[in-house]
Structure formats: C-alpha cells, structure tokens
Amino acid sequence: MAKExxxxxxxxxxxxxxxxxxLLLSTNLMYMVGGALxxxxxxxxxxxxxxxxxxxxxxxxxxDFIALRNTCLVVGGLLFVTGTVGCFAxxxxxxxxxxxxxFLIGFLFILTSAAVTTLIAVHLLNTTSRxxxxxxxxxxxxxxxxxxMIDIIQNKFECCGVKGYQDWFGHPxxxxxxxxxxxxxxxxxxxxxxxxxxxxxxCDKKENGTFGTYTPSCGAGLETPGIxxxxxxxxxxxxxxxxHVMKHILRLEVAVATLALLEMLGLLYACCFMREARRKEHxxxxxxxxxxxxxxxxxDNVIVE
Numbered sequence: 001m002a003k004e005x006x007x008x009x010x011x012x013x014x015x016x017x018x019x020x021x022x023l024l025l026s027t028n029l030m031y032m033v034g035g036a037l038x039x040x041x042x043x044x045x046x047x048x049x050x051x052x053x054x055x056x057x058x059x060x061x062x063x064d065f066i067a068l069r070n071t072c073l074v075v076g077g078l079l080f081v082t083g084t085v086g087c088f089a090x091x092x093x094x095x096x097x098x099x100x101x102x103f104l105i106g107f108l109f110i111l112t113s114a115a116v117t118t119l120i121a122v123h124l125l126n127t128t129s130r131x132x133x134x135x136x137x138x139x140x141x142x143x144x145x146x147x148x149m150i151d152i153i154q155n156k157f158e159c160c161g162v163k164g165y166q167d168w169f170g171h172p173x174x175x176x177x178x179x180x181x182x183x184x185x186x187x188x189x190x191x192x193x194x195x196x197x198x199x200x201x202x203c204d205k206k207e208n209g210t211f212g213t214y215t216p217s218c219g220a221g222l223e224t225p226g227i228x229x230x231x232x233x234x235x236x237x238x239x240x241x242x243x244h245v246m247k248h249i250l251r252l253e254v255a256v257a258t259l260a261l262l263e264m265l266g267l268l269y270a271c272c273f274m275r276e277a278r279r280k281e282h283x284x285x286x287x288x289x290x291x292x293x294x295x296x297x298x299x300d301n302v303i304v305e
Contacts, residue, residue: 028086035079151185160186
C-alpha cells in the first residue's frame with residue numbers, strides 16, 4: 001500500500017480553531033462598538049456645539065476643532081471597519097478575509113504606536129503649555145459668547161488669567177471695575193454651574209455669559225499681591241491646566257499602550273487563525289481528492305492517479 005506524501009500542513013485541529021474564532025469575534029466586537037461610539041460622540045458633540053467650535057477653528061492661532069473632529073471620525077471608522085472585517089473573517093473562516101484583517105490591524109498598530117510615541121514626547125518635552133497658552137489667549141480676547149470659556153476654566157481650575165491674574169489689568173471686560181481688577185470667575189467662593197443646554201444656548205448666541213453665583217465687584221481693588229491672594233485665585237491658567245493635563249497624561253499613555261498590546265495580540269490571533277484556516281482548506285482538499293478516488297474505484301474498478 002502506497003504511503004501518503006508528506007506535506008507542510010499539519011492536521012486541522014477544530015478545537016484550537018474554535019478558540020481562536022471566539023477570541024477574534026470577542027475582540028473585534030469590542031473594536032466595532034468602540035469605533036461606533038467614537039463616531040457618535042464626535043458627531044453629537046460637534047453638532048451640538050457647532051457654532052462655538054467653528055468660531056474657535058476659524059480664529060487665528062486657535063485649535064482646529066474641525067480637524068480634530070475629522071480625525072476622530074477617521075479613527076472611529078477605521079476601528080469599525082477593522083472590527084467588521086475581523087468578525088466576518090472569524091465567522092466565515094476565510095483565509096483571505098483574515099489576511100485583509102491582518103493588514104488593517106497592522107495599520108492600526110502602527111498608528112497606535114505613533115500615538116504612544118507622541119504622548120511620551122509631549123510628556124517629556126512638556127509642549128502642551130504652548131498650545132494651552134494659544135487657546136486661553138484667544139478665549140480671553142474673545143468678545144462674543146465664547147468668552148465664557150475662560151470663565152469656566154478659571155472657575156474649574158481655580159486660576160486667573162493666562163500667566164497670572166495681572167493679565168486682566170486694563171482689560172475691556174474689567175474696565176468698569178477699575179484699572180486693577182479681574183472678572184468674577186477669578187474670585188474665591190464663586191460658582192458657575194453650567195449644563196450642556198446652557199453651553200448650547202451660549203454657542204447659538206441665545207444666551208449671554210452672565211449666569212453664575214458671584215458678587216460682580218469681588219475682583220476689584222487688587223492694589224497689592226497680598227489683597228489679591230485673599231480675594232482671588234492668582235495662579236495663571238496655563239500652569240494650572242498644564243499641571244492637570246500632565247498629571248493625567250501618564251494614565252493616557254498606559255491606556256494607549258494597552259490598546260497597542262491588544263492590537264498586537266489581535267494580529268497574533270489572526271495569523272494563527274489564518275494558518276489554521278489554511279490547514280482546514282488543505283484537509284478538505286485531501287478529503288475531496290480521496291472521495292473522488294474512491295468513487296472512481298467503485299464505479300470503474302480503476303485507480304486513476
């Protein structure tokens with residue numbers, strides 16, 4: 001009896017392939033949900049605050065929120081497409097769909113690695129302060145309803161001005177309070193309870209920036225630093241917000257690095273799944289060839305090689 005020819009394919013293992021199939025399905029379902037949530041969140045935030053974001057994006061030196069929205073949409077769409085292709089590849093046990101999924105997840109891994117590198121560079125070089133200074137300077141000089149953003153930041157982070165409370169001295173907003181005065185949002189024990197509806201009305205220019213609980217003259221008469229420290233927050237908002245960002249950027253680095261690790265594992269699972277799918281196709285081919293050979297023997301009693 002002739003021996004079977006040796007091939008480079010090992011026998012197909014259904015249990016092993018089933019485990020890989022479940023891993024790929026669960027991982028890519030998370031990709032699909034995450035991508036869909038990112039798309040919905042980006043669109044809803046932009047549509048709700050479209051007026052404010054367009055004003056900021058068209059200002060000189062301001063943060064380009066339009067580009068930020070488009071980036072979020074592209075990343076969300078790429079995640080959703082990658083998850084969809086991965087789920088179909090696992091469900092159909094297709095070698096070529098798995099190959100396409102490997103290319104997509106590899107591209108995502110490259111993007112995520114670049115994001116991790118950028119975050120580490122931002123952390124080490126401390127480049128966020130310059131961007132924050134540009135944004136805060138714009139909101140401080142704004143004359144429309146978007147100027148309330150500087151009040152929100154000052155109240156939230158207990159700071160005043162861009163680099164210090166003296167930035168407000170001689171500003172048109174504080175001219176009625178005297179030459180050495182700051183807005184009420186710089187005062188201690190001041191509250192600006194804002195809701196999303198209030199911000200939307202503010203962006204749509206249906207509401208002015210006069211809401212909040214404060215004494216209008218609390219920021220007046222800051223003749224000396226001692227008086228200022230008793231009445232208002234004196235630290236600049238660039239330093240305060242930058243400290244807050246740098247405090248949390250390490251968590252973001254860990255989160256993005258974890259995502260890169262998951263993508264690398266997904267790529268490894270996909271490669272193993274591709275190999276197992278190829279083995280299954282080879283086993284099916286051998287079974288079909290053996291069946292045809294047996295059929296010929298039964299029909300003609302002749303072995304055709």
